[in-house]
Amino acid sequence: MDCILNQTHFLNARLADGTVADLTVAGGRFSAIAPAGNAARSGAVDLAGRLVLPAFVEGHIHLDTSFYGDAWRPHVPCANGFDVRERVAFQMRNLEQAAPMAERAKNQLELCVGHGSLAMRSHVMVDAAVGLKHVETILAVREKYRDLIDIQLVAFPQSGILSSPGTAELLDEALKLGCDLIGGLDPASFDRDVKGHLDVVFGLAEKHDAGVDIHLHDRGTLGLFEIEEIVARTTASGMQGKVVVSHAYGLGDISADALAGAGERIAAAGVAIMTNAPGDHPFPPVAALRKAGVTVFAGSDNIRDSWWPYGDGDMLNRANMIGYRSGFYEDWELEAAYDVVSHAGARALGLEGYGIAVGAKADFVALKAEHVPEAVVAVPTERTVYRAGREVARGGKVSFLGCPIYRSPDIA
Ligand SMILES: [Zn+2]
Helix, strand or coil: CCCCCCEEEEEEEECCCCCEEEEEEECCEEEEEEECCCCCCCCCEECCCCEEEECEEEEEECCCCCCCCCCCCCCCCCECECCHHHHHHHHHHHHHCCCCHHHHHHHHHHHHHHHCEEEEEEEEECECCCECHHHHHHHHHHHHCCCCCEEEEEEECCCCCCCCCCHHHHHHHHHHHCCCEEEEECCCCCCCCHHHHHHHHHHHHHHHCCEEEEEECCCHHHHHHHHHHHHHHHHHCCCCCCEEEEECHHHHCCCHHHHHHHHHHHHHCCEEEEECCCCCCCCCCHHHHHHCCCCEEECCECCCCCCCCCCCCCHHHHHHHHHHHHCCCCHHHHHHHHHHCCHHHHHHHCCCCCCCCCCCECCEEEECCCCHHHHHHHCCCCEEEEECCEEEEECCEECCCCCHHHCCHHHC
């Protein structure tokens, strides 16, 4: 059986520009987009004026450490305010009692797909204690779900690099096994050696021709200093467009003057910034950075894990949070919040064939909203998700329709 439908027609799709169109999908991609009103075709799907958006981009998640679908783990606060090292210790303790990782990862994946994300970047923990166990498990999960969702994996040194002997070698091995990017973690506050930490990260990136995605929680001028170092190395190694700083809290609490200069340099180096607009941290000013030309994208980050109890895997809800926390009210601002979880994410992840356009992959979401601003504020839950023109989820639930290419033993 041919897994990709030869041709499918979707009628009365409302596009982001407000027009209503008929879409034709052939070989999993849009082959024609024409004004609505063409004669009804047998087997066509009538979208009845639903807004059609390209599938959302979940740009930062941790598939290995969530307890979503597992037993509830009450949050334990740090003794003296947020401390990454202490949270990692809580996490190790929790993970020892958790359900099998593949099962928890599957729960999280299906949650995200159900809400309309069909591309994802997951960080996967690598350190001396867990070795490559997490990487091996999540690589297998990715393989199982490859026809449903595109997943990039980051080899993530959750316990630092220099302060966790043997980690650099394990990261090297993780990239050989199939991770796409090399991660990092607070080079200053965690490893207390910015140069040493970034030498390993950029050295491995060069060796494996891999992208870079660094967790940076350090705030204020310390965080800004680290960002400037990352920017300089990106330019020096010709890695423009392949480097991300995740969280970058430091950009959220520096002066407007400092931010203006930093924004220009970040944009010029093609370094993207990921934010999930976390509730109790200053976060990068989305509007100012976008104005400077920086690609700002988003992810759920932690979902019901040892870091916080929140998270629902819904990138449209994330756009709502980003807009709310950024004080976005006007339509163009709400559209910017949506861009952060869609097109900007696709740019940051280097996705090919993204969007609603002839030639693009027919990975899309149909939902009840008049336009993008309404979708961002209303966050409609009634959604249908299509992968390569095939329905894969409805009402938040993954719903395969019998195509072998999308079938996976775990979700049959
Ligand atoms: Zn993270």
